[in-house]
Amino acid sequence: MSADSTTLAFDTSCKIFVDGGCGFQAPGLHSFVFEPLFTVGGFEFNKPMLLALLSTLVLGAFFWKAFAKPKVVPGKLQMVAEAGYDFVRKGIVYETLGKKEGEKWVPILVSIFFFVWMMNLWSIIPLAQFPVTSIIAFPAGLAIMVWLIWMTLTFKRHGFVGGLKNLTGYNKELGAVLPLVMVIEFFSNVLVRPFTHAVRLFANMFAGHLLLVMFTVATYFFMNGLGWVYAPVAFVLVCVMIAFELFIQAVQAYVFVTLSATYISGALEEAH
Amino acid sequence: MNLLQIAAEEKMNPLVPPMPELIIGLVAFFIVFGLLAKKLLPTINKVLEERHAAIEGGMEKAEAAQIEAEETLQQYKEQLAEAQREANRLREKAREEGELLKAELRAEGQRQRDEIIAAGHTQLVADQKAAALSLRQDVGRLATDLAGKLVGESLEDHARQSRVIDRFLDELEAKATADATTEAAR
Numbered sequence: 472m473s474a475d476s477t478t479l480a481f482d483t484s485c486k487i488f489v490d491g492g493c494g495f496q497a498p499g500l501h502s503f504v505f506e507p508l509f510t511v512g513g514f515e516f517n518k519p520m521l522l523a524l525l526s527t528l529v530l531g532a533f534f535w536k537a538f539a540k541p542k543v544v545p546g547k548l549q550m551v552a553e554a555g556y557d558f559v560r561k562g563i564v565y566e567t568l569g570k571k572e573g574e575k576w577v578p579i580l581v582s583i584f585f586f587v588w589m590m591n592l593w594s595i596i597p598l599a600q601f602p603v604t605s606i607i608a609f610p611a612g613l614a615i616m617v618w619l620i621w622m623t624l625t626f627k628r629h630g631f632v633g634g635l636k637n638l639t640g641y642n643k644e645l646g647a648v649l650p651l652v653m654v655i656e657f658f659s660n661v662l663v664r665p666f667t668h669a670v671r672l673f674a675n676m677f678a679g680h681l682l683l684v685m686f687t688v689a690t691y692f693f694m695n696g697l698g699w700v701y702a703p704v705a706f707v708l709v710c711v712m713i714a715f716e717l718f719i720q721a722v723q724a725y726v727f728v729t730l731s732a733t734y735i736s737g738a739l740e741e742a743h
Numbered sequence: 744m745n746l747l748q749i750a751a752e753e754k755m756n757p758l759v760p761p762m763p764e765l766i767i768g769l770v771a772f773f774i775v776f777g778l779l780a781k782k783l784l785p786t787i788n789k790v791l792e793e794r795h796a797a798i799e800g801g802m803e804k805a806e807a808a809q810i811e812a813e814e815t816l817q818q819y820k821e822q823l824a825e826a827q828r829e830a831n832r833l834r835e836k837a838r839e840e841g842e843l844l845k846a847e848l849r850a851e852g853q854r855q856r857d858e859i860i861a862a863g864h865t866q867l868v869a870d871q872k873a874a875a876l877s878l879r880q881d882v883g884r885l886a887t888d889l890a891g892k893l894v895g896e897s898l899e900d901h902a903r904q905s906r907v908i909d910r911f912l913d914e915l916e917a918k919a920t921a922d923a924t925t926e927a928a929r
Contacts, residue, residue, distance in 0.1 A: 503757065519764060520764060523768050527775050534779060534783050538783040538786055539782075541787050543790055543797055553787065556787065578779055581779060582780065607760045612769040612772070
């Protein structure tokens, strides 16, 4: 958040065409490490945590303002919030789970969507400029939660054996290959899915942030002497990347929720 | 370079989730979820349902109005038809009454005409009789005068004279009647 040199991921004195020379410091893993803002008894509170909590605050305030005292004839804010709510409810949940089964899962999936989107959005919000979801812990937490829901639901709906059949894609007609299929399916469904679920979001935001930092640092790096000729090119790319990220952030939030809904619908579907 | 070294020293793996972040992230999420699930979404759902009901209600109201309008139109049409029938009936009645009146008037006229004709006829017969009577006297007198002059003798005896004349005239009449009868017989 602050411009304190200890929290910046690159050396501000390093520019092109500076006497004594210094190369371009490409962003890397270190761009995702933050010095703690403060420490309470060994617990280090850092910027992503702050942004995560701010997401809660922003979403809470927004939806409170929009929905706490709703009107039948909506105001502007309520209309916008309703549009977002309806988009997730009808566009994702009802589409995937159906209206009857889906109704129960609307609140959690709506929450996931807006929470993920907000955490992604920090990437391009001035001063914050960091997608919280590019720290694997945040998407992982949500993915684990969805996985737990999915597993619980599977066994609750089909019983232990039925649940296992559901997860392993049990199908008598496969005959001799059945054991192999079951192993692969189990591995793919139960173990790989939560991982890919989290990593898909994490990696997208991670890469996006890396690109943004790269062009931003490059712009800064070029701002010296003849470098001023190149700086605008890098800056245009920063702008393009911001627009692109804006799109990706929404898409990834959408994908994350759609996958969650699909997993839940897999647990609910009848055994075959 | 300082920070790069720190990162290297920590052997950071971007795919291993650090516990504190995991917990903070989930806490942050569950606050949002709790707020939305327990308070805000039920509230907005209620309002959305109300709105839906209001729109449906409005449609139903419009439909009811449409039906009512159609019913009213039907009623007006019926009333109009009724009025037309009534007018036709009255016209028919008036026509019949007029005809009746005309017939009555005609009958009355006929009656009066007959009466007048009958009265005229009676008068005519009376006049004829009177004329015949007076003619008979005049003829008698003239004939007597003429005969007196011819004969040269005054027919003084009025009574006899009168008898003779009457007899003569009766004969004349009888003859005329006989003539008429023979005429008719022939």
